[in-house]
Amino acid sequence: MDYGEMIKGDKLVLRGLKFHGYHGVKPEEKKLGQKFVIDVDAWMDLQPAGISDRLDDTVSYTAIYGIVREIVEGAPHNLLESVAQLIASTVLSKFSQISAVRVQIGKPHVAVLGPVDYLGVDIIRHRKIDPLSL
Numbered sequence: 001m002d003y004g005e006m007i008k009g010d011k012l013v014l015r016g017l018k019f020h021g022y023h024g025v026k027p028e029e030k031k032l033g034q035k036f037v038i039d040v041d042a043w044m045d046l047q048p049a050g051i052s053d054r055l056d057d058t059v060s061y062t063a064i065y066g067i068v069r070e071i072v073e074g075a076p077h078n079l080l081e082s083v084a085q086l087i088a089s090t091v092l093s094k095f096s097q098i099s100a101v102r103v104q105i106g107k108p109h110v111a112v113l114g115p116v117d118y119l120g121v122d123i124i125r126h127r128k129i130d131p132l133s134l
Contacts, residue, residue, distance in 0.1 A: 007100050007124070010046035014061060015039050017068055022076040023083055024107075034109050036072050036083075037118060040064055041102040042091060059095045067091055072105075080105045080121045088125040100126045 017038040022030050042064060049058035067090050077083045084103040091101045103125075106118030 007043050007102075009043055009099075012042040012044065012046075012059060012061060012064065013040075014042075014064055014068070017065060019069055019072040021072045021074075021083075023072075023078070023080060024076075025078045030076055034107060037106040037108060037120075038068050038072065038087075039102075039104040040068060040087070040091070042095070042098045043100040044095075044098045059098060063095075064091060067094065080107070081123070084121050084123045085125075088123060092125060092127055098127070100124060 017040070019036050019038070020033050021036050022033040023036070024030065024034070042059065044059065046058060049055075051057075068087055071083060071087050071090065077086075084105050087103045088101045092098060102123070104120065104122040106120035108116075108118040110116065110119045112119070
């Protein structure tokens with residue numbers, strides 16, 4: 001399914017972020033580590049920043065990049081699902097103006113019996129709306 005059909009509106013786009021991390025269930029993954037490639041989409045209203053031309057009216061790409069880097073280069077996780085979930089939940093908790101986030105993580109160097117670009121996960125998380133705040 002096309003993500004545009006699922007979530008409409010403006011978004012910040014970060015593509016091809018590359019970091020070395022120690023995530024995986026195999027001992028060699030924890031010891032040697034490997035390269036991870038991450039894409040992030042963060043849905044929010046970009047019109048205020050488009051009108052004002054002020055960084056204060058948006059979320060800085062570098063702030064999201066820093067979150068991804070800290071998590072991927074940080075404490076090891078067994079599963080990419082866990083890494084992606086932590087990135088998504090951190091972005092949503094730090095930036096209230098972001099309504100949804102998509103995190104795709106790829107492992108380009110995996111031990112499989114054939115050529116691949118990468119194997120990985122792709123998650124989308126939405127901000128939970130508190131019904132009491134409506």
